[in-house]
Amino acid sequence: MAAQSTTELAKKKCQPCEGGVEPYAARDAEQQLAQLPGWRLTHDGQRIRKDWNVKNFMVGIKFFDEVARIAEADQHHPDLHLEGYRRVWIEIFTHAIGGLSENDFILAAKIDQIPVDAKK
Template sequence: MATQTVAELTQKKCKPCEGGVEPYSREAAQEQLAKLPGWQMTHGGQRIRKDWTLKHFMAAIRFFQEVARVAEEDQHHPDLHLEGYRKVWIEIYTHAIGGLSENDFILAAKIDQLPIELKK
């Protein structure tokens, strides 16, 4: 699995995955994550996660609405977390294979392109 740039990832669309696809190796996932600032591996290399502190509660909700729109367009849905009214984090993995697929990196790259009101 060749490492892709953010531009390459954002031009792709997630492909339906019902299993039967080999998950990224830890090494391949680390190489791809190097192109996605702020994302890190969790759960023993089976998921990726990014954290943000937003300006306020409604900024967090607006951000999640945008994430939901993009996720629905690609039919690849992340786990969204909101804590303490403005701390948010997103975890992404391909449920059907219990690990990371190209879809996860595509969605992460697209999320990074969304407008976000960060705490200053």
Template sequence: MATQTRDELVNKKCLPCEGGVEPCSLDEANGQLGQLDGWRLTHDGQRIRKDWRVKNFMAGIDFFNRCAEVAEADGHHPDLHIEGYRNVSVELWTHAIGGLSENDFIVAAKIDQLPIELKED
């Protein structure tokens, strides 16, 4: 997978993945993460994750609803986590291949464009 800009990713649509393809290598994943703010590798490089601290619980739920719309439109669904009522996280990986595919970076780039009410420190 060649590294793509955030705009290139946003303008793509996820392709169905039923397995049979190799996950991205660590080098490919790290290269692509250089184009996305705040995302990091987890689970030995098999997933990407981003964390936010939102204004309050409902701001987190509103954000997750927008994430769900993006995910459903692309047919690629993240894990959504909320802890301590305002710490939210999104985790992406391609379940069918047990690792990362281009789809994960496409959805991450689209999620980064969503409005979110962050906690003011």
């Protein structure tokens, strides 16, 4: 499976997944993550995660509002975490298959397009 650029991924729309799809192999996931700076594998390669430090609590909430808007439009919902009022992180995986699908990388690419000023 060939890795796609962030631009290619961000142009796509997540496709409904009700299972029956093989999760990405670790090698394929790592190749795709090379195109998504800051994202890393977690949970034995079953999820991807990225961390940010934001200016304050409300900036974190504003960032999550933008993420929620994108996630809802694509009907692919990440796990959102806010800790210590400034530390935020997002984990993404395809619940229906218990691992990673193309949808996860599409959503990560779209999240990365949120302007930096939304996080500061």
